[in-house]
Amino acid sequence: MKIFVGIKQVPDTETKIKLLPNAAGVDLTGVKWVVNPYDEFAIEEAVKIKEKNPGTQVFAITLGPKQRASEVLRTALAMGCDEGVVVNTNTDLDNLGVAKALAAAIKAEGGCDLLLLGKLAIDDNGSSVGPMVAELLGAPHVSVVSKLELSGTTAKAERDIEGGAKEVFQVPLPCVLTANKGLNMPRYASLPGIMKAKKKVLKEYEAEALGVAAGSAKSKFTSFAMPDDKTAVKMITGDAGAQAQELARLLRDEAKVL
Amino acid sequence: MNKLVVFCEHHNQNLKRSSIELLQFGKSKNFHVIGIVLGSEGQKPAEQATANGASEVMFFNDVKLNGYNPELYLAALEAGIKQSDARHVLAPASSIGKDVFPRLAARMDSSLASDCVSLNIEDNAFVAKKPMYAGKCFAQVNLKDSPVQIVLMRANQLPVAAAGAANTGAIKTLPLPEVSLKTILMEVVKGASEKLDLTEANVIVSGGRGLKEAGNFKMLEEMANVLGATVGASRAVVDSGWVGHSMQVGQTGKTVAPTLYIAVGISGAIQHLAGMTGSKVIVAINNDPNAPIFQKATYGIVGDLFEVVPKLTEEFKKLLHK
Numbered sequence: 227m228k229i230f231v232g233i234k235q236v237p238d239t240e241t242k243i244k245l246l247p248n249a250a251g252v253d254l255t256g257v258k259w260v261v262n263p264y265d266e267f268a269i270e271e272a273v274k275i276k277e278k279n280p281g282t283q284v285f286a287i288t289l290g291p292k293q294r295a296s297e298v299l300r301t302a303l304a305m306g307c308d309e310g311v312v313v314n315t316n317t318d319l320d321n322l323g324v325a326k327a328l329a330a331a332i333k334a335e336g337g338c339d340l341l342l343l344g345k346l347a348i349d350d351n352g353s354s355v356g357p358m359v360a361e362l363l364g365a366p367h368v369s370v371v372s373k374l375e376l377s378g379t380t381a382k383a384e385r386d387i388e389g390g391a392k393e394v395f396q397v398p399l400p401c402v403l404t405a406n407k408g409l410n411m412p413r414y415a416s417l418p419g420i421m422k423a424k425k426k427v428l429k430e431y432e433a434e435a436l437g438v439a440a441g442s443a444k445s446k447f448t449s450f451a452m453p454d455d456k457t458a459v460k461m462i463t464g465d466a467g468a469q470a471q472e473l474a475r476l477l478r479d480e481a482k483v484l
Numbered sequence: 485m486n487k488l489v490v491f492c493e494h495h496n497q498n499l500k501r502s503s504i505e506l507l508q509f510g511k512s513k514n515f516h517v518i519g520i521v522l523g524s525e526g527q528k529p530a531e532q533a534t535a536n537g538a539s540e541v542m543f544f545n546d547v548k549l550n551g552y553n554p555e556l557y558l559a560a561l562e563a564g565i566k567q568s569d570a571r572h573v574l575a576p577a578s579s580i581g582k583d584v585f586p587r588l589a590a591r592m593d594s595s596l597a598s599d600c601v602s603l604n605i606e607d608n609a610f611v612a613k614k615p616m617y618a619g620k621c622f623a624q625v626n627l628k629d630s631p632v633q634i635v636l637m638r639a640n641q642l643p644v645a646a647a648g649a650a651n652t653g654a655i656k657t658l659p660l661p662e663v664s665l666k667t668i669l670m671e672v673v674k675g676a677s678e679k680l681d682l683t684e685a686n687v688i689v690s691g692g693r694g695l696k697e698a699g700n701f702k703m704l705e706e707m708a709n710v711l712g713a714t715v716g717a718s719r720a721v722v723d724s725g726w727v728g729h730s731m732q733v734g735q736t737g738k739t740v741a742p743t744l745y746i747a748v749g750i751s752g753a754i755q756h757l758a759g760m761t762g763s764k765v766i767v768a769i770n771n772d773p774n775a776p777i778f779q780k781a782t783y784g785i786v787g788d789l790f791e792v793v794p795k796l797t798e799e800f801k802k803l804l805h806k
Contacts, residue, residue: 239735239755243620252621263736321586322595348735350616350623351599354586357554361590366666367554369583372729382670387579388684390675390730393552396668407729407736444630445595447623450616453761459768459781466791473767473783474799481765481782483687483744484711484803 227279227399229272230332231307232343232355233288234262235298239348245450252450259294261301264344266412267405271374272342273306274410279376285335289313289327289433296428303423304415310426311335315433320443323433325358330436332363335429338400340381345370345404353404360402368395372408486608488515489565490538491575491585494529502576502639502684504536509642510574511537513605518542520564522549522557531650539654542568546660551669557584559661562591565632567658572610574603577636577683589634596634597625601641601741601762610635618735618758639684640741675730679714682733687744690716690733690760694749694770694789698726703790704748707797710806716740718750734759749789752777769793 237243238258246253261269269286276282286302288295292314299310313327332338341363346353353369360367372392373384376399385393386406415423434440460476462469478484488510493500503519510517519533519541530541544560561584565573575581577599589596600612601622609628612635616623627633682688689708691701701715708715715731722732733740735755741762748769750756757780760766768781769789778784785792800806 237617241617241620242754243617245621252616320595322590322593325590348618351614351618351739353582354589354596354598357583357587358590361587367587368667370579384673385579385583386730387552388675388681389679390728392673392675393669394671394673396670398666407732443595444593444627445597446626446629448611448626449624451622451624453619453622457782459778459784461778461784461786466787466795469785469787470792470795470799473785473796474803476783477744477765477767478803481744483765484800 227275227282227340228338229275229282229284229340229342230338231265231268231272231284231286231302232328232341232359233265233269233286233298233302234344234347235259235288235290235294236262236347236349239263245452249450259298261298262344262347264346264348264405264407267407267409268342268344269302269305269307270410270412271405275376276306283308285309285311285338287311287313287328287331289315289324291316292430299428300423301415303426304419305413306419308426310428311431312428313431313433313436317440318443318447319433319438320445321352321354322358323438323443325355325362327433327436327438328355329359329362330438331431334431334436340399341365341402343402343404345406356402356404363400363402365400365402366397367402368397369404370406371403372406374403374409485514485516486572487518487568487570488572488574489518489520489568489570491561491573491581492519492521492529492533493576493578493580494521494526497525497528499529499532499536500576501644502578502637504644505639505642506574506576506637507533507537508644509603515572518568518570520544520561522560524550530655531652532647534652534654535647535650541655543655543657544660545657548660551672552580553665553667553669554584554587555663555665555667556660558588558591559663561588563661564658571632573632573634575634575636577638581636585634585636589632592632594630594632594634595627596636597627598636599739600625600635600637603635603637609633615739615762618739618755619761620758638741640686682714682716682731682738682740685714685740685742687711687713688716688733688740688742689713689746689748690718690750691721691748692718692750693720695721701727703793707746707793707800710797710800710804718756719753747777747781748793750777751775752780
């Protein structure tokens with residue numbers, strides 16, 4: 227079986243976000259780039275499938291500026307992916323552009339039986355690329371998957387929906403799945419894993435050569451803003467009974483939310 | 485008059501508030517609003533759509549659409565949107581919306597903006613505001629270059645006025661297109677709670693490590709029952725296995741924006757704060773006066789939550805006459 231895992235490079239979740247002086251973007255200088263946390267579940271699932279099914283090959287694919295992309299791919303390789311594919315681009319593509327580039331690169335690599343991605347990227351909170359790539363590959367998809375069983379050429383996937391409920395889908399391979407927290411516990415890269423990763427193959431494509439031109443984005447981020455400053459907190463003092471009474475009063479009379 | 489398609493989600497034969505918001509928004513911006521309603525239980529929701537701003541409703545009255553199947557929903561929505569000739573589409577950023585509309589966008593060589601919190605029209609283009617980094621900052625997304633402009637809006641972000649009179653004459657029943665299905669929905673497993681999802685809730689009571697152990701979440705459930713609230717949690721307690729991941733608020737959980745968010749025993753890691761700062765009123769109850777959560781709070785109580793929370797629940801009961 228041949229598995230692709232789609233990975234995004236995102237700023238570490240500890241990052242304090244600052245805007246550029248003209249608010250046209252986020253100031254990313256000095257940011258520590260990591261594997262998008264939800265993509266770690268996708269990597270782990272792919273590696274687990276490989277461990278159970280000898281002969282399986284796992285390719286990690288990512289799109290972005292070559293150096294940053296390659297560094298993040300090394301983490302995926304250290305976790306157990308076999309090869310890396312970098313789609314090099316220095317321009318901001320939109321969700322459709324990213325999906326087109328990924329689909330084209332996967333096709334150029336001869337397609338796959340399974341494409342796993344994270345359910346969303348924690349930077350732009352998009353959650354769109356997975357289903358989009360599935361459409362472009364002509365494959366069925368299940369998103370927000372927290373449990374997966376493969377048997378032969380069929381996948382049974384549980385999808386998390388509102389209120390803790392789940393939908394259970396059956397789809398034939400090839401298919402596209404996006405991973406939610408709960409699917410598994412991603413492993414830490416071991417030292418031997420990290421050493422091996424340095425020798426693994428990284429293949430490169432240019433986004434332009436895959437037919438995704440700079441400036442082709444159909445949705446554009448035009449400006450950025452920080453959240454509105456909250457007015458200073460009002461501290462409520464007294465013993466627990468007095469605090470509770472005063473808070474309930476304020477919520478009703480001042481904030482008018484009760 | 486520009487045409488706008490609104491995906492009308494319904495539950496228990498009632499149109500969801502998230503869709504009512506979108507219908508009324510479209511009408512207020514002088515669109516010719518076309519609702520799409522799916523499933524054999526859609527007659528009443530279709531009528532509600534006409535009462536909330538839809539000039540037309542496309543009703544795909546087919547029992548096969550009663551459960552969610554991405555391929556069938558895609559086929560019906562694509563048929564409806566093509567037939568309407570609309571270039572603007574609005575849908576709730578729900579689990580269905582976020583699953584089917586990206587795929588539909590790709591099929592129509594279009595982009596979409598997901599999880600948006602406000603929306604404007606500039607030169608016929610959707611300009612939407614959406615949280616980035618789970619709310620650490622916000623971005624304006626302009627969709628003018630997209631052949632079909634699709635925006636998925638979060639619930640509770642737009643005002644809702646009283647409904648008008650329904651117009652059953654505006655409802656047109658359409659057949660579900662033939663699809664050779666690959667995807668089979670085998671089962672829907674109900675969640676433990678029948679309450680609104682965190683992303684739709686108007687009031688949230690959230691707990692963190694300060695609760696000391698899983699069993700103490702019962703205190704929060706009692707308060708939530710009085711307030712009609714949904715219970716949330718910090719990452720620390722989800723990772724400890726006290727509650728399920730569907731309850732996690734924050735950058736690797738759910739981003740929420742209720743009217744009232746009560747944080748109990750949550751110190752306020754940057755990832756948690758990102759997920760809830762969109763809340764209108766924030767209450768923090770914590771025994772550490774230096775907890776970062778107080779910097780984002782509207783009202784703060786420094787104290788022992790095991791004393792404060794039961795007393796607060798009693799006060800809420802009194803005020804709400806329960």
